[in-house]
Amino acid sequence: MRLLEKMKADKQEKLLQKKLIEAFDVSGIYMEYTSEKYKKRIYPKIHSIKFNENRIEYVFTLLNGQDPKEIKKKEYAFYQVFGRTLKIETDSIKKYTLTVSNRTIPKKFIYDYKKFLPAIEGMKLPIFGGVNLDGEYIVWDMADGKPHLLAAGENGSGKSAGVRQILATLIQFKKSSELHLYLCDPKFTEFHLFGDVEHVQGKIACEMDDIYNNIKAVKKELDDRKRLIGEQEKLTGIEKYNDRYHDKKIPYVLLVIDEFAQLKDKKDSINLIETISAQGRAFGIFLLLATQRAEAQVMNGLIKQNITIRMGFRHADLINSRITNTIGSEKISMEDKGRFILKLDEAMEVQAPLLEEEIAEKLLEPYKRKEEEVKREAITWSFPNCNEIIESNEEKKEQSKPVIKKLTIDDLFGGDK
Numbered sequence: 300m301r302l303l304e305k306m307k308a309d310k311q312e313k314l315l316q317k318k319l320i321e322a323f324d325v326s327g328i329y330m331e332y333t334s335e336k337y338k339k340r341i342y343p344k345i346h347s348i349k350f351n352e353n354r355i356e357y358v359f360t361l362l363n364g365q366d367p368k369e370i371k372k373k374e375y376a377f378y379q380v381f382g383r384t385l386k387i388e389t390d391s392i393k394k395y396t397l398t399v400s401n402r403t404i405p406k407k408f409i410y411d412y413k414k415f416l417p418a419i420e421g422m423k424l425p426i427f428g429g430v431n432l433d434g435e436y437i438v439w440d441m442a443d444g445k446p447h448l449l450a451a452g453e454n455g456s457g458k459s460a461g462v463r464q465i466l467a468t469l470i471q472f473k474k475s476s477e478l479h480l481y482l483c484d485p486k487f488t489e490f491h492l493f494g495d496v497e498h499v500q501g502k503i504a505c506e507m508d509d510i511y512n513n514i515k516a517v518k519k520e521l522d523d524r525k526r527l528i529g530e531q532e533k534l535t536g537i538e539k540y541n542d543r544y545h546d547k548k549i550p551y552v553l554l555v556i557d558e559f560a561q562l563k564d565k566k567d568s569i570n571l572i573e574t575i576s577a578q579g580r581a582f583g584i585f586l587l588l589a590t591q592r593a594e595a596q597v598m599n600g601l602i603k604q605n606i607t608i609r610m611g612f613r614h615a616d617l618i619n620s621r622i623t624n625t626i627g628s629e630k631i632s633m634e635d636k637g638r639f640i641l642k643l644d645e646a647m648e649v650q651a652p653l654l655e656e657e658i659a660e661k662l663l664e665p666y667k668r669k670e671e672e673v674k675r676e677a678i679t680w681s682f683p684n685c686n687e688i689i690e691s692n693e694e695k696k697e698q699s700k701p702v703i704k705k706l707t708i709d710d711l712f713g714g715d716k
């Protein structure tokens with residue numbers, strides 16, 4: 300009996316070894332030995348193969364002369380052979396552990412802010428991604444080295460719901476004085492429920508002109524911050540500024556553009572977004588772009604270089620998932636709504652929490668401006684405005700802390716209340 304089990308296990312191990320060699324073949328991760336009589340492929344050395352019904356774990360080392368960067372570049376081949384539930388880790392330059400999981404993430408994972416809170420506590424600008432194969436919460440901090448974010452996925456794949464829960468989490472986590480949101484929604488459908496939320500600056504921009512104005516406002520904020528933080532205070536970024544002036548902190552800014560690809564012919568907008576993507580991070584200005592297809596036309600240049608965190612919901616094919624750098628997202632099935640490949644440091648599969656629109660509506664209620672406040676809030680929506688800080692700092696040079704000029708209704712409407 301034992302002998303039979305051992306034979307079965309040996310056979311299984313051989314099959315698994317063959318599968319890894321197939322991945323090496325597909326990716327071209329081998330060296331070729333050629334003699335007069337024959338050609339032979341030499342593969343990385345496989346040290347161990349462990350497996351049970353939940354997972355397979357391979358440990359292998361590259362051959363001398365093989366470039367470790369090749370593994371990262373050819374990751375797609377492993378996805379092609381093993382499916383998308385894998386992880387490749389390295390603890391040295393040459394030793395790799397490839398884990399293939401047979402487990403699946405639960406199809407539905409309901410949004411629960413209170414439950415998620417301990418996972419994001421202490422972060423500056425947390426993004427709650429969802430849950431991974433091991434049931435772990437996947438979170439990251441935009442303001443701590445993981446700045447701009449692209450969410451891409453086919454119609455109905457769950458990307459808008461994904462963006463909705465990210466925004467709802469940020470709104471609950473940050474005060475409106477700590478986070479300013481600029482929302483652009485060329486589809487006219489996604490952001491209406493954030494309409495009167497205190498964090499949202501101006502109106503939700505749906506028309507192209509309004510979207511351009513929103514982008515321009517964020518670029519202006521960037522220029523003002525460069526003058527205030529860099530030129531005037533000679534500091535390296537927002538964190539240093541806020542440490543110095545902790546009672547007059549400058550808020551983070553998040554510019555969110557849904558269906559970003561619709562801007563592809565709007566050169567002026569794209570140029571400004573490129574600049575924000577390249578310079579915004581140090582000054583606390585971040586981007587969240589969403590699109591059905593990350594067309595090469597809009598994913599070129601600086602945007603591609605600087606928007607490195609990617610959420611790849613279901614993609615149509617490998618060509619598209621290569622553009623967004625979320626290989627494996629083309630294998631996500633239509634039924635798996637809210638499932639995505641997250642390209643953070645390494646790629647992993649994640650299930651976004653589902654926050655239904657009606658629930659979000661209720662949840663956002665306490666953060667909405669009261670009707671009588673709307674007019675007043677509209678006046679001070681860019682508070683604290685860097686320009687005002689600069690002006691008042693110049694007037695009161697002897698003071699070390701910035702003074703913020705508050706506008707009154709009379710200032711703006713000449714007493715027309």
Ligand SMILES: Nc1ncnc2c1ncn2[C@@H]1O[C@H](COP(=O)(O)OP(=O)(O)OP(=O)(O)O)[C@@H](O)[C@H]1O
Pocket residue numbers: 406407408452453454455456457458459460461591636637638650651652653654
């Ligand atoms: N995380 C999730 N878990 C379970 N179901 C989800 C999840 N996210 C979205 N869904 C379901 O999928 C449907 C489509 O989601 P959503 O509208 O976000 O897709 P989309 O990719 O934004 O599509 P479009 O591009 O047309 O806006 C939703 O109505 C919802 O029922």
